[in-house]
Amino acid sequence: xxxxxxxxxxxxxxxxxxxxxxxxxxxxxxxxxxxxxxxxxxxxxxxxxxxxxxxxxxxxxxxxxxxxxxxxxxxxxxxxxxxxxxxxxxxxxxxxxxxxxxxxxxxxxxxxxxxxxxxxxxxxxxxxxxxxxxxxxxxxxxxxxxxxxxxxxxxxxxxxxxxxxxxxxxxxxxxxxxxxxxxxxxxxxxxxxxxxxxxxxxxxxxxxxxxxxxxxxxxxxxxxxxxxxxxxxxxxxxxxxxxxxxxxxxxxxxxxxxxxxxxxxxxxxxxxxxxxxxxxxxxxxxxxxxxxxxxxxxxxxxxxxxxxxxxxxxxxxxxxxxxxxxxxxxxxxxxxxxxxxx
Amino acid sequence: xxxxxxxxxxxxxxxxxxxxxxxxxxxxxxxxxxxxxxxxxxxxxxxxxxxxxxxxxxxxxxxxxxxxxxxxxxxxxxxxxxxxxxxxxxxxxxxxxxxxxxxxxxxxxxxxxxxxxxxxxxxxxxxxxxxxxxxxxxxxxxxxxxxxxxxxxxxxxxxxxxxxxxxxxxxxxxxxxxxxxxxxxxxxxxxxxxxxxxxxxxxxxxxxxxxxxxxxxxxxxxxxxxxxxxxxxxxxxxxxxxxxxxxxxxxxxxxxxxxxxxxxxxxxxxxxxxxxxxxxxxxxxxxxxxxxxxxxxxxxxxxxxxxxxxxxxxxxxxxxxxxxxxxxxxxxxxxxxxxxxx
DNA sequence: TTTCAACACGAAAACGTTTTCGTCGCAGCA
DNA sequence: TGCTGCGACGAAAACGTTTTCGTGTTGAAA
Numbered sequence: 103x104x105x106x107x108x109x110x111x112x113x114x115x116x117x118x119x120x121x122x123x124x125x126x127x128x129x130x131x132x133x134x135x136x137x138x139x140x141x142x143x144x145x146x147x148x149x150x151x152x153x154x155x156x157x158x159x160x161x162x163x164x165x166x167x168x169x170x171x172x173x174x175x176x177x178x179x180x181x182x183x184x185x186x187x188x189x190x191x192x193x194x195x196x197x198x199x200x201x202x203x204x205x206x207x208x209x210x211x212x213x214x215x216x217x218x219x220x221x222x223x224x225x226x227x228x229x230x231x232x233x234x235x236x237x238x239x240x241x242x243x244x245x246x247x248x249x250x251x252x253x254x255x256x257x258x259x260x261x262x263x264x265x266x267x268x269x270x271x272x273x274x275x276x277x278x279x280x281x282x283x284x285x286x287x288x289x290x291x292x293x294x295x296x297x298x299x300x301x302x303x304x305x306x307x308x309x310x311x312x313x314x315x316x317x318x319x320x321x322x323x324x325x326x327x328x329x330x331x332x333x334x335x336x337x338x339x340x341x342x343x344x345x346x347x348x349x350x351x352x353x354x355x356x357x358x359x360x361x362x363x364x365x366x367x368x369x370x371x372x373x374x375x376x377x378x379x380x381x382x383x384x385x386x387x388x389x390x391x392x393x394x395x396x397x398x399x400x401x402x403x404x405x406x407x408x409x410x411x412x413x414x415x416x417x418x419x420x421x422x423x424x425x426x427x428x429x430x431x432x433x434x435x436x437x438x439x440x441x442x443x444x
Numbered sequence: 445x446x447x448x449x450x451x452x453x454x455x456x457x458x459x460x461x462x463x464x465x466x467x468x469x470x471x472x473x474x475x476x477x478x479x480x481x482x483x484x485x486x487x488x489x490x491x492x493x494x495x496x497x498x499x500x501x502x503x504x505x506x507x508x509x510x511x512x513x514x515x516x517x518x519x520x521x522x523x524x525x526x527x528x529x530x531x532x533x534x535x536x537x538x539x540x541x542x543x544x545x546x547x548x549x550x551x552x553x554x555x556x557x558x559x560x561x562x563x564x565x566x567x568x569x570x571x572x573x574x575x576x577x578x579x580x581x582x583x584x585x586x587x588x589x590x591x592x593x594x595x596x597x598x599x600x601x602x603x604x605x606x607x608x609x610x611x612x613x614x615x616x617x618x619x620x621x622x623x624x625x626x627x628x629x630x631x632x633x634x635x636x637x638x639x640x641x642x643x644x645x646x647x648x649x650x651x652x653x654x655x656x657x658x659x660x661x662x663x664x665x666x667x668x669x670x671x672x673x674x675x676x677x678x679x680x681x682x683x684x685x686x687x688x689x690x691x692x693x694x695x696x697x698x699x700x701x702x703x704x705x706x707x708x709x710x711x712x713x714x715x716x717x718x719x720x721x722x723x724x725x726x727x728x729x730x731x732x733x734x735x736x737x738x739x740x741x742x743x744x745x746x747x748x749x750x751x752x753x754x755x756x757x758x759x760x761x762x763x764x765x766x767x768x769x770x771x772x773x774x775x776x777x778x779x780x781x782x783x784x785x786x
Numbered sequence: 787t788t789t790c791a792a793c794a795c796g797a798a799a800a801c802g803t804t805t806t807c808g809t810c811g812c813a814g815c816a
Numbered sequence: 817t818g819c820t821g822c823g824a825c826g827a828a829a830a831c832g833t834t835t836t837c838g839t840g841t842t843g844a845a846a
Binding site: 460461462463464467474475479498500502504561 | 793794795796797798800801802803
């Protein structure tokens with residue numbers, strides 16, 4: 103194991119000073135051609151790579167961004183990471199990935215871990231627990247420290263920062279409108295509890311669509327699920343003895359559980375009941391019947407988030423600054439769990 | 445935006461020297477009780493956190509490990525990350541996640557990015573292209589530089605390092621044996637081209653199981669898929685007019701495509717044909733019929749990899765060192781795509 | 787009174803860079 | 817000869833830590 107090649111080593115080897123080596127490698131005109139060539143040749147031959155840590159310390163920036171997500175075993179977040187990675191790498195940044203496991207404490211811990219100089223800024227989707235507690239002091243602190251922050255998907259109005267969201271209301275509306283257009287009269291909603299902002303918003307969209315179509319909102323047709331683990335039975339209970347011909351679920355799992363239940367009741371999807379999910383994952387694509395869903399374009403959200411963050415990082419703070427919110431359009435991907443439009 | 449709190453700032457504020465502050469915070473007995481308390485109180489009040497970058501530079505270790513995976517939008521790799529994250533965090537490490545997109549060049553680039561001091565070591569699953577080219581110079585280089593490396597899943601004999609794999613041969617064998625036990629006589633294999641080591645090994649297992657059960661190997665019943673994108677049609681072509689009563693697919697996508705095709709042919713799964721997949725993802729669980737699969741225990745692989753790496757990092761290099769290969773047992777998860785055993 | 791340990795603290799080096807500011811030698815000029 | 821200017825390089829500070837090695841002040845022992 104050879105000792106790591108440093109400027110100092112090169113300098114000693116070539117009998118010049120450290121500064122000369124540094125300048126030569128950065129093509130400074132201060133250095134004579136001969137010396138420069140010699141140094142560059144040597145560096146290349148021994149594959150010199152400047153030490154990133156030292157650079158980070160010197161420049162007081164790490165060229166690293168952190169992303170904290172509630173859970174990685176979730177296709178949507180995975181696509182977001184993939185988007186972040188892509189533009190981050192293109193711009194010469196590294197990505198720290200941290201998982202909060204939907205726990206407030208882990209989220210705070212992760213932020214502390216990343217905020218002590220390891221990253222220049224971060225991208226975050228709030229943990230469920232955090233939204234529940236509505237405790238955002240760690241975010242405020244980070245921002246006060248001058249750490250740029252981009253919130254995506256699970257965002258919160260209380261925090262002033264850049265945000266990337268989808269139009270959940272509109273997405274929900276689109277879905278329900280489509281169901282209406284397919285001729286559905288009794289449309290059920292399977293959502294989450296209200297402190298998960300996306301659940302709330304999609305519920306809004308559901309209601310708006312109904313209102314706009316002069317369909318009465320029937321609270322009996324709305325299910326709010328608390329624990330994902332228990333969702334299957336809850337959905338089964340919920341759909342039992344209900345006369346519905348359309349179901350809008352706020353994620354693909356709920357949608358699939360609904361389809362299962364419906365089929366077990368001897369009804370057909372989409373002939374008897376049309377089902378639409380949210381979040382376009384592998385499951386939606388390959389399930390039989392394949393699922394009509396509202397796609398969130400996770401990759402695009404990741405890309406936009408990263409771009410937003412890096413933009414802010416590379417701008418001099420003196421420039422007039424304000425916070426942007428980027429809304430990534432949702433898209434209704436129609437497949438086989440819905441009847442065709444009338 | 446307050447200036448970042450550093451030892452120097454504290455020292456000036458409290459009119460002591462930097463070293464005194466540092467020592468006080470680290471509870472050195474050198475410092476008098478009174479001063480120590482004063483400093484600690486001050487630091488706590490203003491929420492002082494030592495700068496990680498400076499620490500990394502000083503200690504010449506970053507407490508960071510990198511993981512490079514071929515694709516993140518793949519449930520198996522996601523679970524691995526999750527496992528790595530878990531034990532890394534427990535041991536006070538951060539995790540850099542990089543994606544090679546199955547490209548050799550991106551893999552090399554990622555390694556260079558991480559090897560210049562950013563990480564203490566890494567965990568890697570080889571890109572498809574890398575295995576195809578069989579060019580491992582970047583791995584050798586990293587190892588020579590003294591960078592510990594753990595290979596997982598897609599490993600390669602040529603490189604001497606720690607490895608975490610599953611027993612693909614045995615996994616394949618288990619699956620096929622199970623099919624045989626269910627009474628299947630004509631068992632097809634849907635695999636990948638041979639340079640993907642796991643495909644090759646699982647194929648081995650398939651053959652072994654057949655041999656052990658005195659069933660003749662029929663090459664016509666073996667499909668090797670080159671391009672994932674085209675797999676559906678290939679599988680459809682392949683299964684057309686074939687009299688099979690069992691299918692072993694080396695991943696869940698192939699398995700599901702097979703089921704689709706079989707059903708379209710008017711046959712029933714599992715009544716007419718039993719199907720087993722590999723890799724236990726969301727798809728397997730929720731598909732109808734739910735898929736019997738060979739589970740790879742991705743989380744455990746991630747955990748083992750991280751443990752292996754960190755162990756090596758924290759051991760003094762003088763100790764007697766050798767490379768381990770950990771084999772994570774596969775597990776046959778029986779669900780509804782197979783008949784019950786006779 | 788002198789000496790010496792114990793105590794409490796500070797100076798400085800080191801990690802690997804970049805960059806500012808010398809400084810030295812030499813050529814050109816009056 | 818004596819200046820000036822310039823080309824080519826080196827010294828040193830700085831980024832924020834930790835740690836080794838002083839150093840000055842005590843109090844007590846001789």
